[in-house]
Every structure is written in C-alpha cells, then in structure tokens.
Amino acid sequence: xxxxxxxxxxxxxxxxxxxxxxxxxxxxxxxxxxxxxxxxxxxxxxxxxxxxxxxxxxxxxxxxxxxxxxxxxxxxxxxxxxxxxxxxxxxxxxxxxxxxxxxxxxxxxxxxxxxxxxxxxxxxxxxxxxxxxxxxxxxxxxxxxxxxxxxxxxxxxxxxxxxxxxxxxxxxxxxxxxxxxxxxxxxxxxxxxxxxxxxxxxxxxxxxxxxxxxxxxxxxxxxxxxxxxxxxxxxxxxxx
Numbered sequence: 001x002x003x004x005x006x007x008x009x010x011x012x013x014x015x016x017x018x019x020x021x022x023x024x025x026x027x028x029x030x031x032x033x034x035x036x037x038x039x040x041x042x043x044x045x046x047x048x049x050x051x052x053x054x055x056x057x058x059x060x061x062x063x064x065x066x067x068x069x070x071x072x073x074x075x076x077x078x079x080x081x082x083x084x085x086x087x088x089x090x091x092x093x094x095x096x097x098x099x100x101x102x103x104x105x106x107x108x109x110x111x112x113x114x115x116x117x118x119x120x121x122x123x124x125x126x127x128x129x130x131x132x133x134x135x136x137x138x139x140x141x142x143x144x145x146x147x148x149x150x151x152x153x154x155x156x157x158x159x160x161x162x163x164x165x166x167x168x169x170x171x172x173x174x175x176x177x178x179x180x181x182x183x184x185x186x187x188x189x190x191x192x193x194x195x196x197x198x199x200x201x202x203x204x205x206x207x208x209x210x211x212x213x214x215x216x217x218x219x220x221x222x223x224x225x226x227x228x229x230x231x232x233x234x235x236x237x238x239x240x
Contacts, residue, residue: 002077003027003028003029003051004027004028004029004080004081005028005029005030005031005072005076005077005078005079005080005081006023006028006029006030006031006079006080006081006082006083006220007030007031007033007068007069007072007079007081007082007083007116007120008020008023008030008031008032008033008082008083008085009033009057009059009068009083009084009085009086009113009116010033010034010084010085010086010087010135011030011032011033011034011041011044011054011085012032012034012037012040012041012044013085013086014182014184014209015085015135015179015182015209015212015213015216016032016034016083016085016086017040017044017209018209018210018213019083019085019213019216019217020032020044020052021044021047022213022217023081023083023217023220024047024049024051024052026217027051028051028081029051029052029053029076029077030051030052030053031053031055031068031071031072031075031076031079032044032045032052032053032054032055033055033056033057033059033068033086034054034055034056034057035056035057035058035059035086036056038056041054041056042054053072053075053076055068055071055072055075059086059107059108059112059113059116060104060107060108060112064112065112065115065116065119066115066119068116069116069119069120069123073123078123078124078126078127079120079123079124079130080124080127080129080130080131081130081131081132081133081220082116082117082120082130082131082132082133083133083135083216083220084113084116084117084132084133084134084135085135086108086109086112086113087108087109087113087135087150087153087154088104088105088108088109088150089105089109089147089149089150090102090104090105090147090149090150091146091147092146093146094148094149097148097149101149102149105149105150105153106149106152106153106156109150109153109154109157110152110153110154110156110157113134113157114156114157114160117132117134117160117164117174120132121164121168121172121174124172125170125172128170128171129171129172130171130172130173131172131173131219131220131221131224132161132172132173132174132175133175133176133177133216133219133220134157134160134161134174134175134176134177135176135177135179135212135216136154136155136157136158136176136177136178136231137150137151137154137178137179138178138179138180138181138233138235138238139151139154140152140153140154140155140156140157140158140178140231141155141158141178141231141233154178157176157231158176158178158231161174161175161176161229161230161231162229162230162231163229164229165228165229165230166229168228171225173219173224173225173227173228173229174228174229175219175224175227175228175229175230175231175232176230176231176232177212177215177216177219177231177232177234178231178232178233178234178235179207179212179234179235180201180207180233180234180235180236180238181197181201181206181207181235181236181238182206182207182208182209182212183205183206183207183208184209194206197238200238200239201235201236201237201238201239202236202237202238202239203236203237204236205236206236207234207235207236211234212234215232215234219232
C-alpha cells in the first residue's frame with residue numbers, strides 16, 4: 001500500500017514544524033509548504049529521512065494553491081491530509097488599517113486557505129478518504145481588538161468548514177483548530193501583556209505548539225471519523 005501523502009502549509013512556522021515532524025514519523029510523505037525561510041525548510045527536510053519535501057509556495061498569489069497541489073501530486077501523489085497553518089496578522093486600529101494590509105491578510109489567511117482546501121477536496125474525493133484541518137484562532141471566535149482583519153479571516157475559516165461539512169461525505173472531514181495565546185518566544189507579547197493573558201487563562205499559562213499539534217494530529221487521523229465541520233479551541237480555558 002502506498003504511503004499516505006500530507007500537505008502542511010506554514011511548515012517552517014511555530015505550529016507547522018511539530019506537525020510536519022509528527023506526520024513524517026507516522027509514515028506520511030509530507031509536502032512541507034513554506035514561503036521564504038529556505039534554511040529552516042532544509043533543516044526540516046533533513047530530519048525527515050526523505051519523507052519531507054519542502055515546497056516553496058506563495059498562497060497570497062491566486063495561482064499559489066494550484067501550483068502547490070500540482071507539485072505535490074506530481075512528486076508525492078494525491079494528498080489525503082491537508083493541515084493549513086500558514087497565516088499572517090496585521091496589528092492596529094481597524095479604522096487606521098490600510099486596505100492593502102486588509103487584503104493581504106484576507107488573501108492568505110482566508111481565500112488562499114479555502115482555495116487550497118477546495119483543490120485538496122477534489123484529490124481526496126478520488127481517494128475516498130481525507131482529513132482537512134485549518135488552523136484558525138481564538139480571535140476568530142471572540143474577536144481581537146487591534147487585529148480585526150485577522151479575526152475576520154479566522155472566523156471565515158470556521159464558517160467555511162461548518163458549511164462544507166454539509167456537502168462533503170464519504171470519509172472526508174473538514175475541521176478548524178483555534179489556538180489561543182501561545183508561548184512562541186517571538187516577542188509577540190510584552191511582559192505586561194503576557195501577565196494579563198496568563199491571569200485570564202484557566203491553566204494560568206500560555207500554550208505550546210506541541211499542544212496544538214496534538215489536537216491537529218488527532219483530527220488528521222482515521223480515529224477522528226465523526227468530528228466534522230467543527231472548530232475546536234485549544235486555549236487553556238481562556239476567558240478574555
């Protein structure tokens with residue numbers, strides 16, 4: 001039997017890296033899609049004992065999702081798993097955000113992910129099995145002052161998945177994972193912001209990429225056969 005094929009976007013990112021590693025360890029051949037970090041992509045591939053194929057892809061371009069799927073099918077075969085981690089955010093007051101910045105966020109975080117998922121659905125239909133997991137955000141469920149375009153895009157993913165669940169059957173599921181505040185060591189939070197966030201999270205701490213990846217990997221598994229069209233928060237019990 002052929003080894004299953006997975007596409008992971010944002011593969012060199014904080015959440016994407018452990019997802020790629022885990023899928024490869026579980027026997028998948030992984031198309032690790034990334035945008036610009038060639039060095040990180042090469043390092044990731046070196047860990048994968050030839051199961052990880054880095055593919056540079058710009059999902060902000062209209063033709064980007066199609067190129068990624070075609071390259072994956074040509075090099076590895078039809079994908080039965082899509083994990084869409086790629087995304088950007090724009091910070092600032094909504095009424096001061098330039099329309100170009102809003103368009104960039106909506107194109108990558110929403111339109112690009114939807115088009116990629118649509119194309120993968122067609123490949124999965126031929127296989128008779130598929131798992132699509134879109135990485136949203138808690139911001140898409142509750143809003144995020146100062147990140148309105150980002151929150152809108154992530155909310156759109158949840159609406160799309162819930163709608164498609166009424167259309168897609170035959171062994172294919174589509175779901176969204178919505179991470180909360182994560183400890184990614186990127187300077188996302190000031191010390192004061194971090195303290196405030198932790199005080200409003202039930203578990204009293206920020207989450208890790210591995211904790212989010214664990215939920216993603218379950219949804220990507222055969223065992224998650226009756227989870228479809230839902231958005232699962234992974235936020236430590238946040239209440240803000």
